[in-house]
Amino acid sequence: MSKILIIGEIADGKLNSGTAKVVAAAKGIGGDIVIALLGKDVGVAADAAAKLDGVAKVLKVERAENEHILAATFAPQIAELAKDYSHVLFAGTAFGKDIAPRVAAKLDVQQLSDIMHVHGASSFDRPIYAGNAITTVEAPAGTVVATVRLASFTAVGEGGSAAIEAASTSAALPSHTRFVKMEAQKSERPDLQAAAKVVSGGRALGSSENFKVIYDFADKIGAAVGASRAAVDSGYVPNDLQVGQTGKIIAPELYFAVGISGAIQHLAGIKDARTIVAINKDAEAPIFEVADYGLVGDLFQVVPELQGKV
């Protein structure tokens, strides 16, 4: 039977919502599911992790050095914990992508990125070429270290009551990497990766000031705000709003693509959205090929009108 270790992600003391989706992937593999949380004080996150359906145990790995998330210090500890497990799973977030390969290399195994479907303990689907092809892969013998594509899984519920245990690690930690600062965008809006509704703006917005039309509409319908790479590159919005192949891959119930032409790299980030609405003045824009509802028009007229009518 598989023994699965999930490395939970913590931001501002809270458990990242993606962890519940990684548990869903782990349930597909089947076996004992253990969540390890690394940090200085992980109590709040551990309580949340213990509630997730299907989790047998939560390990608190609390060390002063774990105050900041650094791959260089997290990876040796995770590699040490991993020796008792058949699988080590991470969310396919910046956190997981930074740390998982470092853990895999320490264990001398190849790593699997972006599991989108689980066929069994050693058989998985993953996307390549920005999701333009899906491969089925068989893992070799040895520990499977993988990241999970969050948009492909539905979070498990919260009926569980797993045991919470303290775990210690003895791995020597390097001092060659030091945290300096985090510039996080504080926002009252829903989290882009977990939101049921998302309104994204593209290059056609034209400026940072004009993005107000996107924020206002998003606030009216309780949506998160996203953006295309072009809008981020142009400096209209910060990088953490980017949706696409190299930004965030999301799966909301409802996605508005406003003034976004629909490059394949952007489409790679929204393929799992339930309903896509495209608003663009160019009737030939590729976004209309994938949209469930398309409206050709000037976004600066359409979006405020839409806002007034919902």
Place this chain on the structure above:
Amino acid sequence: MKALVSVKRVVDYNVRVQVKSDGSGVVTDGVKHSMNPFDEIAMEEAVRLKEKGKLTEIVAVTIGGAKNEETLRTALAFGADRAIHIKEEGEVQPLTAAKAFAAVLKKEDAKLFIAGKQAIDDDANQTGQMVAALLDIAQATFASKVEVDGNKATVTREVDAGLETIEVDLPAVITTDLRLNEPRYLKLPDIMKAKKKPLDATTFADLGVTPGAGFKVTKTVPPPTRSKGVMVKTVDELVAALKAKGLL
């Protein structure tokens, strides 16, 4: 101070890849290839560091068959001083690539390994981190700003919450994100000059690398397609449609 920059030849980012009908992979024959865009950013960053006097030599490295020499010539046109071609015809998975790069990094005694954060073919996003792990050195992934000062580098990283800044001791691995820089257009004189720059060949065997067990791809299929939806004429029509589906 020397930097090693890895570059990969991939299907050009503008090509819409086609999956072979027998499920054995994607069509790469007769398709335009170019340097992985993230590696162009890595090359550009190395060249800028050299222009600022932070580096004295840039060595470009790639792994692959004969055609990969073109990619190394592109790297030399960007401004690499010389190039190393690790000749390997077969498929190479990230840990194997990382072992080869780590061996070259050690042999060259380079203080920086700069690579794209991911290649746009396999989208793995692993090799840089693995090089750092194998050598037990620092890693600064997804870089959007790099400052090198003596034996240290300060790197701003694009993470999910925003921008994180870390300080690393050299030697270190840096993987590049999209907004680190805008790669220059290559000029004809530089392309001509690149043809005369030194390009050495080596092999996994020379570097003492033995590929271990890897993932086996058993099937490749196209993604499920989204069917084209309906075009609405007015905002009222759109609102009615979304309300009918219970989405608003």
